[in-house]
Amino acid sequence: QRGTALEQAKPIFTGDKTSVAVSGWVLFDDKTPLSLVTEAHTFYTASQYVYQDGKLIGLPLPQDAEIKGYFKGKLFIELKSDLTNKDGNFKQGAVVYADVADLIAQKAKFSLFVSPTQTASIAQLSFSKSAIFVNWLDNVKSKLVRYEQDEKGAWQSTQVPFEANGALTVMDVEQDSDDFFVNYTSFLEPSSLYTVNAKTLNPKKIKGMPQQFAADKFKTEQYFATSKDGTKVPYFVVMAKDLKLDGTNPTLLYGYGGFEVSLRPSYSATIGKNWLEQGGVYVLSNIRGGGEYGPAWHQAALKQNRHKAYEDFEAIAEDLIARKITSSKHLGIQGGSNGGLLMGAAFTRRPDLYNAVVCQVPLLDMFRFNKLLAGASWMGEYGNPDIPEEWAYIKTYSPYHNLHKDVHYPKVFFTTSTRDDRVHPGHARKMVAKMKDMGIDVLYYENIEGGHAGAADNNQAAELNSMAFAYLLQQLR
Structure with missing residues (x-):
């Protein structure tokens, strides 16, 4: 009960020390509360329990399914992989439901909601x-x-x-x-x-x-690039209505591609004022690893298939060039966190393709990522570098391990924060030190505040953004 001293509280559940997280939470339908306990074994798998009448009852759900809601006595879950049982065949990405009473009694009958x-x-x-x-x-x-x-x-x-x-x-x-x-x-x-x-x-x-830039002068188009394996990959282009397709337009390609995060259209006064109104073209990529087409789009770039996300990104860059929206000389790229890893992989895999790289709060040393801060929880995404056969594929793209002294790289701008408690600033520090030792021209900015966002307040965010856009215009215009 609220106010009870911790030492007098009764433990309900204790998770395994190898698990990523344990949480207790409550869902409500129109009348009844449902008390749940979740033990996340990895970033993407979990066991679910109902706490009822002082008892903890395991629910017969797929460990990779995600609980989405509780409605009129029924529990709704999203499937991350195909489910075949006596009730039928349910597709990956579908939402199915079952009576909570039947789930508790271990006699669940699933029905399809939407697919x-x-x-x-x-x-x-x-x-x-x-x-x-x-x-x-x-x-x-x-x-x-x-x-x-x-x-x-x-x-x-x-x-x-x-x-x-x-x-x-x-x-x-x-x-x-x-x-x-x-x-x-x-x-x-x-x-x-x-x-x-x-x-x-x-x-x-x-x-x-309110409108913060002259949006009426611009238009948005959606195109599809063909990746190396034939997959059609969507991307958005925001550009001037009278743009000349002569390959000289400064173009900023943004990407993330991980953790089932979807990059959707959104308004940015910062991009509008500091990039579009300065003659720039803005591109948002929807590469695999994200959630734009559901769990399968994410899982297509997991672990040993990570290179698929990077091939998608390269396909979009090449498609922009083929359409004469830009050229390598005028093409810059930007990403942070997992997107910072994407940036590191991009410029080490294809240094010829870009002339500017903004690499923010990045993962770069993939041999030690699981030893630093929250890194161990991401092994479900990247794999475990301590297992030789998994390191064998991770090292093929690990940016820190794919630098070569005799290669000409674009001048990269790295940013991080001393107080980043998500991705350790050591990633960016080590990468920059190695590049400097190799005689490679590089720019580096480390803010002492701000955590994983890289900035602690609007003034710091403005300063960080102004440096990034000044660098991009210097390199690409």
């Missing part, structure tokens, strides 16, 4: 008093759909009327109400807040951020 398509994945699930809302990502464009069960138990769907070219985020959905909020944005439209009623589906704009 992904070749182009559409499930970005978000939200549960109101009377309906379930699915935020679909269809070719990286958001679509919000309401689902209600009819008298026969069949799910009926209705789309909420929002523009298709932006990104939606559903907010503040409560299961005792039918009102909620939606944030809508795009590359050229500032973030706007709408209120939506789950019954009428009539969005009403409450307030929007």
Whole structure:
């Protein structure tokens, strides 16, 4: 109970020391609380328990499935791999549900709620008093759909009327109400807040951020590049409406490609003022490793397949050049954290392809990443370098181990923070020291504050951004 001294509290569950995390949490449907305990064995696998009447009961769920919600006595889960059982065959990325009472009794009967398509994945699930809302990502464009069960138990769907070219985020959905909020944005439209009623589906704009740059002078296009293995990889280009396709446009290609994180269209006054209005082209890549097409898109670049994400990124760079939007001389790239690893791999794999690299709070020494700070928890993503056969594929892209003295590299700008408690600043420090020892020209900035964000306040963020854009314009214009 609240206020009980810790030494008097009764332990409910103790996780194994080799697990990544243990947590207790509560889900609510319209009436009943459901107390859960989760033991995450790795970043992507977990065991789930219900705590009821002083007992802990394991739930018969796939360890790689993710609990998405609790609605009218049923537990909804998203599948990260195919599930075949007596109830049927359920696709990877589908959301299925079962009665909680049956799960507790170990007699679960799963039913399909929604399933992904070749182009559409499930970005978000939200549960109101009377309906379930699915935020679909269809070719990286958001679509919000309401689902209600009819008298026969069949799910009926209705789309909420929002523009298709932006990104939606559903907010503040409560299961005792039918009102909620939606944030809508795009590359050229500032973030706007709408209120939506789950019954009428009539969005009403409450307030929007003001325009901070001349967005009417620019346009957004979506293209698809063909990766080395034939996979079509989407990317967005934000550029001037009167852009000349002569290969001379300063172009910034941004990427991440990991941990099932989807990069969606979003408004940035910083990019608008400091890049687009300065004559630059901005490109957002949707490479494998992200979640743009569901779990399969992420898993396609895990561990020994990490190179797929890097091949996707290179394919987009080459496609930009083929379209004469830019050329290698005018092409710069940027990414942070796992995206910083992407930057390191990009310029060591294909130094000829880029003329500027902004590598922020990066992972770079992949032989020791699991020894530093939170690194051990990411072995589900990259593999374990202490296992020889796994190090054999990790070392093929580890940026620190793929530097060569006789290779001409673009002048890279590394940034990190002394107080980064997620990715150790030692990664960037070691990389820069090694490059300097090899006589390679390099730029380095280490902020003493800011943690993994690299900046502690708006003034520091402005200073960091101004350095990055000044560097990019110096290298590419």
